[in-house]
Amino acid sequence: MIVKCTGLIDDTVSVIIGGEAGQGVSRSGILLGKALMRAGFHCYGRIDYPSLIRGGHNFYQLRASAREVHCPSPRADILVALNKESVLLHIDDLNPEGGVIYDENVSFESGEVTRDDLTFYPIPFTNIVKEIGGPTIMRNTVALGSAAALIGLDMNLLKDIVSETFKGRDRIIEMNHEAIQRGWQKVIEFDYSFKCGVEAGERPERIWVTGNEAVALGAIQAGCKFFAAYPMTPASAALHYLIAHEEETGMVVLQPESEIAAICMTVGASFAGVRAMTATSGGGFALMIEGLSFSAMTETPIVTMLAQRPGPSTGLATYTAQADLFFAVFGGHGEFQRIVVAPGDMEECFHLTAEAFNLADRFQIPVIILTDKALIENHKTSATFDTSSYKIDRGKLVDSWESNEEYLRYKFTDDGVSPRAVLGTENAVVLVQSNEHTERGFVTSKPKATKEMMDKRFRKVPHIRDAVEQLEPVKVYGDEDPDVTLFGWGSTKGPVLEAIGMLSKKGVKTRFVQVRFMEPFPSGITQYLEGACVLFETNRSAGLGTLIKFNTGFEFQHVALKYDGRPFFADEIVDKVMEVWTC
Amino acid sequence: MIVKCTGLIDDTVSVIIGGEAGQGVSRSGILLGKALMRAGFHCYGRIDYPSLIRGGHNFYQLRASAREVHCPSPRADILVALNKESVLLHIDDLNPEGGVIYDENVSFESGEVTRDDLTFYPIPFTNIVKEIGGPTIMRNTVALGSAAALIGLDMNLLKDIVSETFKGRDRIIEMNHEAIQRGWQKVIEFDYSFKCGVEAGERPERIWVTGNEAVALGAIQAGCKFFAAYPMTPASAALHYLIAHEEETGMVVLQPESEIAAICMTVGASFAGVRAMTATSGGGFALMIEGLSFSAMTETPIVTMLAQRPGPSTGLATYTAQADLFFAVFGGHGEFQRIVVAPGDMEECFHLTAEAFNLADRFQIPVIILTDKALIENHKTSATFDTSSYKIDRGKLVDSWESNEEYLRYKFTDDGVSPRAVLGTENAVVLVQSNEHTERGFVTSKPKATKEMMDKRFRKVPHIRDAVEQLEPVKVYGDEDPDVTLFGWGSTKGPVLEAIGMLSKKGVKTRFVQVRFMEPFPSGITQYLEGACVLFETNRSAGLGTLIKFNTGFEFQHVALKYDGRPFFADEIVDKVMEVWTC
Amino acid sequence: MLNVKDLGTIVKNTWCPGCGNFGILSSVKQVIVDLELTREEIVAVTGIGCHGKFTDYVNVNGIHTIHGRVLPVATAIKLSNIDLTVIGFAGDGDAFNIGMGHFPHACRRNVDITYIVHNNQIYGLTTGQTSPTSMQGYKSKTTPRGNQDPPINPLALALTSNATFVARTFVGELKHMNMVLKEAINHRGFALIDVLQPCPSWNRINSYKYYMDRVYKLEESGHDAESFTDACEKAREWDDKIPIGIFYREDRPTYSDGMPTLKKGALVKQPVGDVDLKKLLGEYS
Amino acid sequence: MLNVKDLGTIVKNTWCPGCGNFGILSSVKQVIVDLELTREEIVAVTGIGCHGKFTDYVNVNGIHTIHGRVLPVATAIKLSNIDLTVIGFAGDGDAFNIGMGHFPHACRRNVDITYIVHNNQIYGLTTGQTSPTSMQGYKSKTTPRGNQDPPINPLALALTSNATFVARTFVGELKHMNMVLKEAINHRGFALIDVLQPCPSWNRINSYKYYMDRVYKLEESGHDAESFTDACEKAREWDDKIPIGIFYREDRPTYSDGMPTLKKGALVKQPVGDVDLKKLLGEYS
């Protein structure tokens, strides 16, 4: 794999594709990213779109490099503008000497476009499509061909992907190939000054996935058999993916009437003995809380993805935030132990989701996978997921009961976990109870029995803590002897990792402490809370900071919070760290 | 008012009334308590019942004294047993030399009843009722007559209350009077050895109410006009009370199809400009969370009573716990400021509910009144509520708009609170928005606008803190120079106050710090966190302790937690304090 | 083979004397015996309310859920193990107030479960509030001046929502109840049974006598349960005469019939961990 | 007096070209003008979905609620101020999936509000999932092999639930829509209008043409809107011919008619702080 970029302001090439909702902005970005991956690039892609179907402005930020990239850049080397508005909106985002690909039909008033360091590539998107006889939306394919030329990407990589995508529909493939070819050709005809040379290397063992896909794949890996979810941005794609793959995965996947139904079904499926999961965002999670508490009282393992977006209420449906941490950790009536795990990239989405199922089963408790829009709707190239190391551990689930003793669903045990018989197990009558109950599951309100059963459930806690400690709840990256230590979680990981690379080039030694489990809160964090520490979160109240303060007493002096719906960009992190470092 | 009790082990007289669900245990206790109040007693009453309608064992713990009583006693001087089971279950709860009133039909096997220090009063409950020709349930009225005799209570007080209750139904009144008379007479015929002399004093300005009634009355005082609640123990009585008084109070009160409907209606009524409230317990509150977040985003004042009972899930429907504190404080998606107020007795239920409406209106935020079963289903005599000092403050609510400027529902202001126009206000088009929005209320997802509107809402925070600080968020009782300081909240206040009286008699100087506002957390608590401190809560995880630790860094060395569904009894508190004091 | 006694538990029954729930309990036990079902293959899913105590009193698999959620829980259990016989027990408040959102969907999906609504036209456990099936004019703590709203009609609602088995019975007619229940359990698809269940403690109007005076059997009146129109008409009858029996039945593929995975049998019995993840990952490389 | 232009806002409309919502918007504006209503006396209550953007586009009081909760919010607004004209705008998913629990109750209570369901038989805003009114066989991201379940029939459901005004219209017939909407707003009681609303972006089946080819007007076919039976029959018609118009209307006291307090007029205009608390406290002394 050899990738070489020259003439760029850093070691990455960034492309912004802009257009109206409905013009295929997102698809184009994803396709281009995949082609770049195949060329040997590491890529990162982010789609920015308002909550509407047509007409609003969408843009895709794609970034690629020979080294791993962890987040998009707000600035780009190349702008692919599917409409005029995109030129006007993004022209100031272009790096010096950048290139603009746009429809030659577009004309600018004098003064509308002032940058004279850029090279403009007017391409006849619309006319080419007309000539080919394709649908208007195919303009974006033309544009991709042009972009490929500018980046120096082998256009056959694009063509291959088109062929795979439209397999069997030859006419469409042909038209798209033609569109790519023509778009490419048009740029070649220019004496183009933008310099980015890419040499395609071996096709590496890499995948180009979103967090949603990684979570869904993690569930499949874990042997999840039942998935019920009500659509809600940004979690919906997990549902779509799993429904589409129902037959290959042997799952039952469905869209029920509401989030309340979704979680109750999830709990129900788990009663029956299959691994079950649901996914939603904040508003839907609010409706699931009663079911969450129900799963806790009945000691029924379930896995729920809570994919955050800005709130309160409907908030910003298509943007990102890390503002539901306390809700995930504390939401629910009555006292019960849960696990909240917060993956920070695609691999973690995959592996920690799979682990979530083991944890849920072993301790018969609800596990929440806390993600956010910036993590699960973005694309990133990752090393192909390791599917060999995972072992399904269903804990004390049993499907036979040979004992002469009556089966007791809530039998007192040393570790608080009782054998859990699958419904239908011969010789075991299972009674699952939402009221406080006896070992057998019968309702009780006696004081002693109440206290004993509560204590029984809480006997799990040290074991849960142990299990979590095994899973690297705190991960540390960067310098062992840092000038500044950065703290963060979830989707903030990407930009922070990007930033520590940049900082190291500036001579600032940094370390990143990523908290991956929020509940139970990991023990080993204190050792990192020394020297200059900076906290990064995309919320207004510093949820992680609050948890750290609560668990360690440490109060951050330096905090960078962003709550405008957008993820951090690496530059912002670099700036903040420089500010701390120099002060 | 002269009350004199002699021959009792302390300065209170305690009665347990026991029987089957359906035998009128609760009504009897309440009636007797009211009569005792009129005789000049201070009283406290607690009903203990499992979640079923008939047949299970219920009992009422009534306690009365010439001085204020704050909680029931687990032990009694007199047992009124409406069935045999009650004798067997409670005989060991009787103080030495106590008296047992029971149906003479009941016979005991030898060895069943072993206490020989007690006096037994077999009264022909059933036969008397038969002779009078009343319904079986009237047995309890006979028993009350007997109890009155034993306590030395003027039975006319009982008769008066019966007359008031059944006003207009002369035959029923007559039968009941007869039943009281006969029950009284039967005891008089014994040479009864139980010695408790009560002299009726002036009828004092006191009332005998539950917390539910006090909360409902507080809402009425505040000018609440709309109340929608789905039945859920222990909050249902507030709904029943308010529906029954709809005409006198000029309210619209209704039972909707679910808690989701209840809170959405509450928010809706508030949009229209009327003060609105709902009430529920944990499971119902879980269903209300989405609506709570909705009220926060739309900046709509609402008041919600969350009446706690043990969880998780259905838990113990008819018992008590303080286990939803974190849920009340942190439940909800997205970040928003709320107020959580936790009254500790009937007066506080009344006054703080009324204040809750002012706070909600002034800051246009949701206010949660956090109570529990032990507070709102119990009876206590209180000084008649002061209804004169309260002033309705509707904050920036407006019902006319004269300005030439367009009305902006979310107008930026210094204190973050915008003028709130009642729907229908001439010249003001109101747009209420659950998405992030502009000042006008239109949807936006622009980063700058998002951040600005979030900051606008959070500009209220210091003002909210100020307002809360005005309302004695921390109340302190007892000795100024204490040996031990006790901490608690909500229903724990009663037994703690009782205990500090007992401790003072033992020569232990104590002080009680009651936290009345949970969010925003009051500032002034640190000054009390010195010397020997003990925390009392009816939960397993010490929610208040956790909040205190978080806000002050202080960690309690001494914690007494009870989580068997029962409230603390004063003795338990005394024991714990003695343990701390002597260690 | 089981007998009725085997289906009892050690728990003391705390329903009020004269409560209609006793009838439902004995009918259910009898039918389990008659159908030669085992304890382990039955799952009783109950809501919250007096009816919800069912799971404490009958010795089969039981799920005491949360208020109003019998249907989603029962649906998922059936989908996860189509070999189980899943019977839901809900209250009228449970089913048609807080749980209303699930009902029309369960009907139209035709999930293969039996849904017994203990219709006492009152909130029993919470001490007697008006329920969605309480009659107009009914007075309670929450409608002290009398209920103004026309009640929910469970049968009409089920028919409108494309349920494939719609029936009503009355606990005062135990044989009839046994018959209806057997048919319902044997029916392949969603079966609603609206059970008229007196609550002597709170509902003083709809007593045993009230129903006894009014009910008549569709089986004896020549009703055609294949006719949707007739069923709709009968469903609207509620005054001097109240029909009980099977109003409507129809054969239609069940929810699980449409699920490709379930063509291979019960989900819980299918192999785990044999998915070709490499292939799925291939889409992304 | 208002004209249609006064009812516009500065917000850029982002519905897709050809979206049926445009028709609803212009009809609503027209009817407001025709009925000589003021901006301040109307409250538009919307759900979450494409339809929910309504409140941004029409210059009257607006409440953009949360998904599925138009009915409880609208109900409470009406009860709190009976002088307002309250119109609910919901999506088909909004109304009949997540919001289903409220619908039959709003119908039977006969709250005096108008409820417009933007029935595009699809989830628009969340990018095209199957909705409860999607037809059998309909393919989408969430039913890739075709929807198996018979759809919810809004009209039949409303009738079954005792709604007093039940109608359907089609955005391709604007005059008809205006007529129906006017009648609905003027109706005293709960009025459901099921609006056939093409969603060209996601629903490729139920297009303008699809409906255009099928709809016919009840007004022109001699339908008797006083007849419940006829209404039920017409409500079941959905194939080559799809009836639009007023299916049913009936006079019945509204929800607020039963509320003693509202006999004195709009709640929000009644005096505050004049309750005799001393008297209430007297019960307890």
Ligand SMILES: Cc1ncc(C[n+]2csc(CCOP(=O)(O)OP(=O)(O)O)c2C)c(N)n1
């Ligand atoms: C979310 C929630 N809300 C309210 C309750 C309180 N609650 C318990 S049972 C019940 C209603 C009982 O009526 P019904 O469903 O008709 O059952 P029945 O007791 O008559 O059998 C209610 C409101 C609850 N347990 N959970």
Ligand SMILES: Cc1ncc(C[n+]2csc(CCOP(=O)(O)OP(=O)(O)O)c2C)c(N)n1
């Ligand atoms: C509680 C909750 N769950 C899910 C969503 C996501 N969501 C927004 S709109 C919508 C459905 C839209 O369909 P429909 O109601 O038919 O409206 P349309 O867009 O077609 O007008 C969903 C599921 C949400 N906003 N809130």
Ligand code: SF4
């Ligand atoms: S309250 Fe009614 S339904 Fe409940 S057990 Fe008693 S009689 Fe039966």
Ligand code: SF4
């Ligand atoms: S997605 Fe459909 S409903 Fe939504 S705006 Fe576009 S066409 Fe209209």
Ligand SMILES: [Mg+2]
């Ligand atoms: Mg009932």
Ligand SMILES: [Mg+2]
């Ligand atoms: Mg729709």
